Amino acid sequence: MANDSNSTSLPWYRRTFRWGQTNLTEMDPVSCDMAWWKQYWRETRVQGVIINAGGIVAYYPSSLELQYRAEGLGERDLFGEWVTEARSEGLAVLARMDINRATQAFYDAHPDWFVVNAEGKPLTADGRYFSCINSDYYKEYIPEVLKEIIVKYGPDGFTDNSWTGVGRNTICHCEHCRSKFKAASGLELPKASDWNDPAYRQWIKWSYSCRIENWDLFNQITAQYGGADCLWLGMVNANPVKTHASFCDLKEVGERSRIVMCDHQSRDSLNGFEQNSLNGQLLHGVAGWDAIIPESMANYIRGVRAFRQGSMPPKETRLWMLEGMAGGISPWYHHVGAVQEDRRQYDNAPPVMQWHEENEMYLYNRLPVASVGLIWSQENTEFYGREDADEKVALPWHGFVQALTRARIPFIPVHADHIDREAHHLDVLILPDLAAMTDGQCESVRRFVESGGSLVLTGATATLDEWGEKRSEFPLEAAIGLRHLNETVGAVGKQSSNWAYYEAHNYFRLPSEEERHPILAGFEKTDILPFGGYLHRVQAGEQLKPLATYIPSYPIYPPEFSWVRERETDIPVLLAGEHASGGRIVYLAGDVDRCYGRTHLPDQGDLLANAVKWAAADVLPMQVEGPGYLDCKLYRQDDRFIVHVLNLSGANQDPGYLEEHYPVGQITISIQMDDFVPASVQCKVSGQQVVPEIRGSKVTVRIDSITDHELLILE
Template sequence: MPSRLAATLALLFLPALAAAQAKPPFGEPLPPQPFEQSPFRPVAVPEWVRGTTGVGYTLSGLDTAGRTAAVKHGVTISEMGFVDPFYPYYDSALLKKRSPHVGLDRLPRDIAEYQKLGLRILGVYPPTLQGEVYEAHPDWRRIPTDTTTIPQVDMKKFGHGGMLCPLGPYGDFFIDVLAEILEKHPAVDAFSFDGLHHGGVCYCEHCRKNYKADTGKPIPPKPDLNDPAFRRYQHWADRRLEALVAKAQARLKAIKPDVALVTWTTNAGRYGHFLSLPRNMSARMNLLFDAPDQEFWADESNRGNTVVPAFANAYAWAVTNHRVAFSEPYLMSHGNPYGKDSFPPHEIERRMMLSLTHGAGPSIAVAQPKRLRAAVDHGLDEVLRRKPWLTHKSPEPWAALLMSDNTRTFYGREAGRVEERYLAGVFGTFRATLEEHLPTTVINDWNLTADELKKYAVLILPNAASLDDKQVKVIDEYVRGGGGVVASVDTSLFDEYGDPRAKFALGELLGVEYLGLPTAAGGKADLDVNFAKGIGPDYWEKRKNVFDLTLGVSWLNAGKLSEYVGTEPVTFKGPAVRVKPAAGTQILGTLRVKGDPKAEPFPAVVSRTHGQGRVVYLPAGIDAGYYLYAYPYQRCLVANAIRWAANGVKPPVTVTAPMCVQSTVMRQTKDGTRRLIVHLFNDVNTTGGKAYPVDDVPLREEVLPVHDIRVTFRPGFKLGPIRLQPDNTELKATETPDGVSVVVPRLDVHAMVVVELADN
């Protein structure tokens, strides 16, 4: 950042955030982001939220019998509308119109009934859609294009108006309404918003004025993330929205300390939201929600029949710093057209159990067609049976997998290309660790700190292109101190704004010098002297090619990898960069452009030691290949690299099971006890993989049980009795050279191996 701009921002930017986060209810600050002049502090989550399961939507539309039944099946919180896009439902001093359809007596009746049933109240207010405000305050309207012309709407025809800009005066009005609701109705426990976001860009008079005041520059003329100026605006808008939510939390918790934001998120794992570029909100804004809820779609447009739904739930939990997140499986057979046609009831349990396996509490819309109601009740019952082991948990650390929101946004840049440019490396790595049963925790940009990384044996950086200088320094020191790193392709070649560097910032650690992209003929190409000034959209496309990958004899080419590959050339299709290894860097495999025996080979896999730690770097995007154009050898290669980089530190738990079994390892600290909980989820789809791949959707109708799964706890734990939950079956423990081992005789959909830990 230019020094003049930094100085200007230090004086001017975000006083609201400073005031809002100067004291509780906020926690310790995170590493700073651009345009941030006051520390970003996650909200402190109330204890009742930490202990909540059974989020059930649509009870506001049910009668007393329906609500009573939902509570019986474990629902503990549900929504209640207080403001809709047309009217408030209470006697508001801020909103003057009154609904001709909903009397003012309805809310008191519903509140009384919720309280009688023991239901917590989740108050709903559409955050950027309110017709009365839209009509009365034209200058508060969002302007999505570079014009000063305020959008006009026929309010008689479209009484809801259009989107309001939360980054200006409307944001304060929005908070005033929330405060009024809470003061008039103190029984409200939480608030939910459908779409609390800035829409990517706004050219209203307030945004123009504020951006000019804060930066000295106009908002760039179009929302194009290939434009360095717009990438800076994106950071600015994200900080403004974060400041609004922090201010709302401070105001509301001053009225009622344990009130919460349990709300929909637009950047926490749903595949469609990964494609929202420019992003609508920063991923870290989820830390200002007490519990974000993800719309969990598993249709064809959201990569339903892939590893993406599992990752979506792991990421939803990750963006809360593994505190509390919810995930609502949408019960649709297809998304195009949207509908529940022929939806198998059994699939409801599958989706709910997948969510909780990866740390997100499953929420559910209770009101469903009659044929699905019993299955929804069954799913709720299964969650309720597992409730003792679902709260107050954290991942048991071993490997950390970075999902970088800044890399997705400022390096991925375009919705239609971000999957191939960046997400593929993350998805491919996640798939490999899941199938190899390597305990892996998804982490975020803000978790790249010394205190966070010291928990892990190995850090995985799949094409983590956009890293700032402080993150680079932390990673380097982590490895020098004994940690391991597995990185790929463009890791550290860009900064936090997505601006390209002339060389890898982690070049010394990776043990390579950046030489540019492979040429079609496979020969050396001169490094573009203008690379550090900017790159065009064709940068990523130029890396596409088909190569022969050849592995040498080394620790890497072991186990199944030696069976599947050996030392013969195999096909690799995916991204690659050319690098020159430094002294002490070992080349473990090479690439050569396929079909050209005269082409010069270049490194595909290299390794080295760095201080006390170990590093594996993949100039060939083997991780992305395992998602985009998969071969089994890619999984073996990635897994062998991770195990070697862990530098002899064994996983806390080893699961021996077919690759269709997904496993996660969590530690629960609750009521004075500490437990290890190993989730086992059977992902067998007996009809999967038979339809047209692009539009295939998981619609499971039956269970194919998996037998004799072995779970082994690493030596060093002091273990009590080991039980299979939720059926409370004691498992026979056997001492082995690798640790204490138990066998799960049969897994249908989901089970947990639970052991209480004695003091070590």
């Protein structure tokens, strides 16, 4: 498929791949050097820029009296100057907004436009008042700001990283929210966060719909005054657990947005660098693989402590950028301030952006090749995760992400509403403690299994309805032959940080060696496996057989008391079997995915990977052998295959910053290519040409060494 990025006949959102943002500060109008920035744009090969315009701070002479102007603006039109220079360079321009708070003067003029608690007291931070998303601030005033900017400057669109307003920890009790919620639900606003209160659960869903309503309103305004290609884009974070705190519905945004602006600037304490390739694949899953998905990538220091003007270590920034590209992310450098005393940060992005330009044709217009789908949904985050989504949802999700990445098993994230859409090219679905599911989602899983698909599910999957309420019957019982006994055993809930935590000192009992299932391969020299979690009591039909049983907790300290009290039980922790339709079923009654997400204990990662490999009958589109922790992605692009290999060996220490790469090799990559025989293999990082080895439908490539990454083109 030819790369059409240079075709001016395409709209800007289909041909703008590299982005830059200088998040202007209030004093930048005094001393910013536009000539310097124009040269930086050229060095970084950007095709579009994001420039601060209005909202919380205006960088242009607004006719709207209450819009606060940057302290150093004076009589300048800084936004206008940046737009003029960007247009002279042929760049697309997005006007950056921040609309979730305003000044005391604004509040005094329109107190009914701002968030208040149940007693009518406004919510403030650093002298600013938080605006209510249901008030005329969003419905009338911001549309006027958008109109003014469009008429004066003609930007291609708008971004806003705070468009969702206040988060889930704040219930606004202004008159707009009270009357609107009453009209929508027939209920009064909940007084506080209480998952047992039906009104609170209704408020959660309603809060999502209010944000999407504003998304649609703002796009109506931009289209009305700027034309069909003038887009209001907000910003999103691709982490399906984190976004629930801000009421951002990723699926709804993906369905609406022709380009998705992602604000996920660096790795965090739970997710490593591999999170960024996952970001791209997850967002492409909801927006389509033809959408461009730029992501804001920090050049300032983030981590345990953030330093807005300090330079992020270059390898840290670059590996995060490279990981994003492997998942289909477009690079978007991000600096805070137009004048920097730590000028080292300007060296971070150019080499990666230049490499991206050179290899642009391989990074777009392609589809992932994977036979495993990892299922997610925001209903599960909300109504199962509730007040503890990190423990209940993030850890099982992360556990499987890490296990699959570590085992080099190609997979794609799939929204639970899209199972039917994606089923035709998937062999295995993984449901990582996806407890809260709609009836339609459960029916999609049943259809997948009954048509011959394989299933790996864990914990409380499908035991709750879409509101997080306990189902009277397990909806997958007939499909997989499993009945829940509504009882849990072991270390339930958030665990103590005390290493001697008694309840988590439990194990799996493995059967005798001659009775062991292939899922237990690699554990020949042990009769037990460390667990550390809890399990659901279940009763299985004939098609599922227990592969391991539960050893209850016993004292861990003092060591003299640390001996097994109950060596054998009949409580299964892992079951597997074959379905009559031909697929395979694996059920982990024990929350191994959550435990692995917490501890990264290799035994548990191996067990998860073994379960997926067995469910796939060991038929995977790509196998990668060799040393190191590698994140491997496979794509098809017309008559070529594309392989990304990211070397994360030693890179995911936390806390910490990447200071050195540890080269690994030899790496052997084998790809199943039933309808394709490559004539050549190019390595687009090392520059080498590799001769492929072809045996039947399998193509094997050997790479001597990989430092940070390699991009292989087989055609």
